Amino acid sequence: MSAYTNGTTHESERIAHTEEKHLPGGWVVLKFGGTSVGKFAENIAGIVEAGLETNRAAIVCSARSSNTKLEGTTNRLLRAARAAEQPNHRGYDDIVEAIRTDHIQAGRDILKNPEILAAYIDDVNAECESLVKILESAQHLEEVTNRAEDKIISKGEKLSCRYMTAILNDRGTPAQFVDLSDVVKFNAPVKGGLYDMFYKDLAEDLGKEVAACGDKVPVITGYFGNVPGGLLNSIGRGYTDLCAALVAVGTRAKELQVWKEVDGIFTADPRKVPTAALLPTVTPSEAAELTFYGSEVIHPFTMEQVIRARIPIRIKNVMNPRNAGTVIFPDNPGSIDDRAPLRDGKLFRTRSASLLTQLEGPKRPTAVTIKHNIVVLNVHSNKRTRAHGFLMNIFSILDRWHLSVDLISSSEVHVSMALHSESALLSGGGEDEYKIQSKDLQGAVNDLGQLGTIDIVPDMAIVSLVGKQLKNMIGISGRFFSVLGQNNINIEMISQGASEINISCVIEEREADRALNVVHTNLFTFLD
Structure with missing residues (x-):
């Protein structure tokens, strides 16, 4: 077994992740x-x-x-x-x-x-x-x-x-x-x-x-x-x-090792993308985003407990123990706040254009991932309430039915929401014959109907680009969406802004694996 730091390295000092370090004890x-x-x-x-x-x-x-x-x-x-x-x-x-x-x-x-x-x-x-x-x-x-x-x-x-x-x-x-x-x-x-x-x-x-x-x-x-x-x-x-x-x-x-049946965290799911590459290190916020948007890494709250204590996490493969795996640890351990929620302090920036041009960020995102079993709910307001009241009522209904929103896009009278549900809909005899199986989703749809017209789009998936300083990669959104469009993959929703390190869009479930491959090929494999 190997570990992450040696006995002479100060716990707050960043070390190279390309090679595991042996501990004399601990x-x-x-x-x-x-x-x-x-x-x-x-x-x-x-x-x-x-x-x-x-x-x-x-x-x-x-x-x-x-x-x-x-x-x-x-x-x-x-x-x-x-x-x-x-x-x-x-x-x-x-x-x-x-x-x-x-x-x-x-x-x-x-x-x-x-x-x-x-x-x-x-x-x-x-x-x-x-x-x-x-x-x-x-x-x-x-x-x-x-x-x-x-x-x-x-x-x-x-x-x-x-x-x-x-x-x-x-x-x-x-x-x-x-x-x-x-x-x-x-x-x-x-x-x-x-x-x-x-x-x-x-x-x-x-x-x-x-x-x-x-x-x-x-x-x-x-x-x-x-x-x-x-x-x-x-x-x-x-x-x-x-x-x-x-x-x-x-x-x-000195280290928490989470052993799985894969070598670590990859740029994409290696079972679906043959060219996916192993990542030697990712930040906690990147790992949290990958977990939320479909990659089974480790729960963000679990990471928070360990990273606050300045303990690195290593993802390793029980079938290939000699592989170094992937280390989850901040780029700047000295910025860790023992009381604040887990986030990378260096990600916060001003809107200054001159600052953006000075930053030397990575040339490509960290990873691309897919979240399956997504249902899109479109709510068009009946205009009986003001815009802020419209949104307040929507989220109150979702909270009442214990539903969480993965992505949201809104205007004054229209809201589109992507929700994850393992058993949301059951296809009937025809394209328009869907029955909602989830009681919570059905209850929410009934209540939302009082606010306006409801449109349900089933069988969708979320494809997400994840990477630190993603917003600083000029033109990355355009390349991402262009690759999907050039391959005739239609985009239902787009989301960027809530997270500094994530760009997501909703596509049809049947196109999910193809989208994963074309995005990885164009934005990871051949991107200089």
Whole structure:
């Protein structure tokens, strides 16, 4: 394992990212996703073992996923929770049994020491028996509360970490299972969400849990306890990444490594664009934009916790551990404000034309990405309210129905909005026969109808250029839109201005992959 800085480099000093630096000691936190644990467990063990030669390692694991996320342990557990809501029907029994046999078979396939295997099987059986009791209790109460749902999904991370702990011990690397179910002692409800002090205190507590493992490798559940309001509701499915980030902060780690099944962050999706190139480094704001507009990088809030502590994040490939990956860290670490939201201070500029000509920015954007499953809502005002009232009413309705807008374009009487929805519309027998499946979207459309005429455009996608100082690249917007037009790709909406580092437009979903390739070819591959 390698890391980002060495013992003699000051933590606020920018270093070259082209080469990884070895640490003589100190913590490196490694986060592994469910697919990596499910398919490449032995690779993970090898990565950890190699890293122990130069660093102390703490690993955080998501719930196992052998094939697809849909069939992953967390989704199975959520289905079990929904089954428990059905009275007089134990539909969850088969789900729990499938999870149990899957984990036991995985252990039998890889563990060689019979004592370690027997202990592992006992642990799996105990976790599954506990899971059934939780589901039975929820069914008896005829309600799966936030607390109960959290306890149910926590079993996925527990089983995954018991699996990895057994593998490491089986290979002669002393490891210790660390269960974070009870690490949060705060029970009072929190109005307006969780505050910075909560995460600061939690990071310190996680650091103590890791220190208690002594010389053993801590294998830490990505689930971390009784979070006010419920873990899924308060944080969402990215809680494992956040846990790893807080462990890194709590241990004052030299680096947080997020291991995936790709080499790092690319200029485009390498599965769709053969000429996509690996980026050795990106800034946190660039990574945040790429995540929001379709690339699975790391959640911006998770990045914020780590970058504020001046800890670099490295994205690496579990199948290719020798590759240096991509480092996420500001160009100017000295500009990091421990209290302010994450952003690159150097991006803020005046409107002076002379300043723009003096800046020596990059010749090309950092990356191009696609966000699928977009629906465009066009609202034409009935002119019963003034312009500011029109916009206020629109956003009030969207807030009421828990809908967020990806892009917006507005005038005094017309607003176009691009919204992301996995199950927005279902095509009927003809082109005009669409049924809105999402209850929230249907409710919003009904309420918006009181403000004016509604026009819905389904099956769209957002193509976005991302890059620091993108606004300073004179003519980049023209080249971007011209490339799409020259390839007969129609643009439904355009957005530039809300972000200093993003230019986006909405196109038809069926053209998304072709747009990705033509933009990358013209603005990345052959742009001098």
